[in-house]
Amino acid sequence: MRGRQRDMWSAYKRASRDHLNAYDREEGRLQNGIGKEFGNPSWKRSLPHVLVATISSFLFGYHLGVVNDTLESISLDLGFSGSTLAEGLVVSTCLAGAFVGSVFSGWIADGVGRRRAFQLCALPMIIGASMSATANTLVGMLLGRLIVGTGMGLGPPVAALYVAEVSPAFVRGTFGSFTQIATCLGLMGALLIGIPAKDVVGWWRVCFWVSAVPAALLALLMEFCAESPHWLLKKGKTAETEAEFEKLLGVLHVKSAMAELPKSDRGDEVDNVKFSELLYGRHFRVVFIGSTLFALQQLSGINAVFYFSSTVFKSAGVPSDLGNICVGIINLSGSIIAMTLMDRLGRKVLLIWSFVGMAVSMGFQVMAASAFLPGSGILYLSVGGMLLFVFTFSMGAGPVPGLLLSEIFPGRIRAKAMAVCMAVHWVINFFVGLLFLRLLEQLGPQVLYTIFATFCLIAVVFVKRNVVETKGRTLQEIEIALLPSPS
Structure with missing residues (x-):
């Protein structure tokens, strides 16, 4: 097994070297060894884009925890106090929505791009949270939770994709951990904001309204973030791919980054999966x-x-x-x-x-x-x-x-x-x-x-x-x- 892995690794080094040289010849300049010559790209360039993406993970955690402290007051206000079935539905309906959102997340992310997928993730979280905040019946609350759930299901897989595709290899693990940290912060934020719910009448509505703010920020800030270079190259947009790499890594690392993109990202049968x-x-x-x-x-x-x-x-x-x-x-x-x-x-x-x-x-x-x-x-x-x-x-x-x-x-x-x-x-x-x-x-x-x-x-x-x-x-x-x- 180890011998096979060594053979594959040797094959990779040969293929990577050949591919890099071929790309350089097309550009009319020698770029062999450019990554080593200029060192690692600055992680500071891609960090803001990663942080914006993790807002979706924060919202994921927030909506998981928002009903923990507020469920009792919600049940009293909406008239289903004492019904464990109704309380269980309020908690778990978003899971059904999350399943639906996760099933379609891959097709959405490949169809409209990672940035637009984030914005589509934010939309149901704004609409669903608003419906829950203004609900006067159990049905209204459940419908709002279901709609929020679709955004919850769409956000995490797209965030994982985006962070992996825009992060330099040497910090990809660190940046990938930001999504889990953001989820934890969302859970804690929901718990802290929900504390007054037991004493303040109608406070649970405030808890749902609050979640619309980071969702709106996610949709807005994504307009200024880089699109995934991997997705752009799949769509045959080479010039845009280079522009986004320059934004994420700096101009010195564009050529080597382009050469290192997997051949599977170069538009061959991408839409036929x-x-x-x-x-x-x-x-x-x-x-x-x-x-x-x-x-x-x-x-x-x-x-x-x-x-x-x-x-x-x-x-x-x-x-x-x-x-x-x-x-x-x-x-x-x-x-x-x-x-x-x-x-x-x-x-x-x-x-x-x-x-x-x-x-x-x-x-x-x-x-x-x-x-x-x-x-x-x-x-x-x-x-x-x-x-x-x-x-x-x-x-x-x-x-x-x-x-x-x-x-x-x-x-x-x-x-x-x-x-x-x-x-x-x-x-x-x-x-x-x-x-x-x-x-x-x-x-x-x-x-x-x-x-x-x-x-x-x-x-x-x-x-x-x-x-x-x-x-x-x-x-x-x-x-x-x-x-x-x-x-």
């Missing part, structure tokens, strides 16, 4: 890896831990508001640490140790559910295990899959393959949320948390065997390593 191509044939392996990573991410039990955190804190005598803020701070802290390590240790190392830590944390939860421990021991293991689980998740299993998938998919199928994997993510997410309390009741916490720990260990084995390290590699290098040319 069929859904069947993603499920078998040459592309099956990378789509399988991506879908399985997202499935294992959700089957690890992360959402179950988030859903159950308030109950754990209440049993420990900690107010749920304070407890949720603690979870948010832990999540944010882990994401920031992951950002600093992503381009140093690499994606694969962070994934492996993240899942190992999550398995250990679930082991603490299993021990806490055992009857032989004293009350204080149960308390420390339960709360400590939950916080450790969130921390280790945010160090790898949270931020890495979205970034890694946008790196490992060939340019020709990148957007559509991301859409398929995000659809898998939302389906597993939905069923975990739907069945968690039922399984907890039927199986008990020991068995259920053991199952979650087992999935974490399965993830460790899967990552070791199937995931290649992408740290510091160009997208072309990664494509060649994972998708050898057909014989």
Whole structure:
């Protein structure tokens, strides 16, 4: 296997050198070694574009958390207080919308471009949030949440694509972590803004109105951001591609960046990608890896831990508001640490140790559910295990899959393959949320948390065997390593 990888790497170096020389001859100047001559491009040029893109991730987190503290007052005002079914629908309707948005995200991103896709993502978030804020019935609230959900589903895969395609290779991991940090900030922002909801009549409407502001900013600021050079070249817009590379990397790095673009990004059969191509044939392996990573991410039990955190804190005598803020701070802290390590240790190392830590944390939860421990021991293991689980998740299993998938998919199928994997993510997410309390009741916490720990260990084995390290590699290098040319 290692010999095969060395052969592929040698083949890449030869192909890359030949391709670069051919491109230089067309331009009438020698550019061989230009990347080394001028060093890495400045990360400051692409940073503003990445930050604008992460507004979509902030909105994603905000809308996930906006009903946590406001649900009780919403149910009283709209007349469905006491109905667990109605309350569950208010929470989960956006997940159905997110599934729809994620399914179509790849076709939208490839059809109108990444920038326009972001603006289309912002539109339902503005309309849906406004409908929820002005709702006087349960139906109006659910419709608003459904519309918001379509924007939630569209935003994350497009953000992962855009960040990977506009970031220099040496900081792509760091910039990719910004999406997870923005999601954490969105969750925390929703919790903080929602605190007065229990005391101030109608405050929940303010919480929904507030979300329209960053959505409008996303739509506006995207007008001034660079389009993905990869998408432009797919459409045959070579001059525009060079102009965007100059904006993102600087004029000295345009030629080398153009030469390093994968051949699959050069307009060959771009619009002829069929859904069947993603499920078998040459592309099956990378789509399988991506879908399985997202499935294992959700089957690890992360959402179950988030859903159950308030109950754990209440049993420990900690107010749920304070407890949720603690979870948010832990999540944010882990994401920031992951950002600093992503381009140093690499994606694969962070994934492996993240899942190992999550398995250990679930082991603490299993021990806490055992009857032989004293009350204080149960308390420390339960709360400590939950916080450790969130921390280790945010160090790898949270931020890495979205970034890694946008790196490992060939340019020709990148957007559509991301859409398929995000659809898998939302389906597993939905069923975990739907069945968690039922399984907890039927199986008990020991068995259920053991199952979650087992999935974490399965993830460790899967990552070791199937995931290649992408740290510091160009997208072309990664494509060649994972998708050898057909014989």
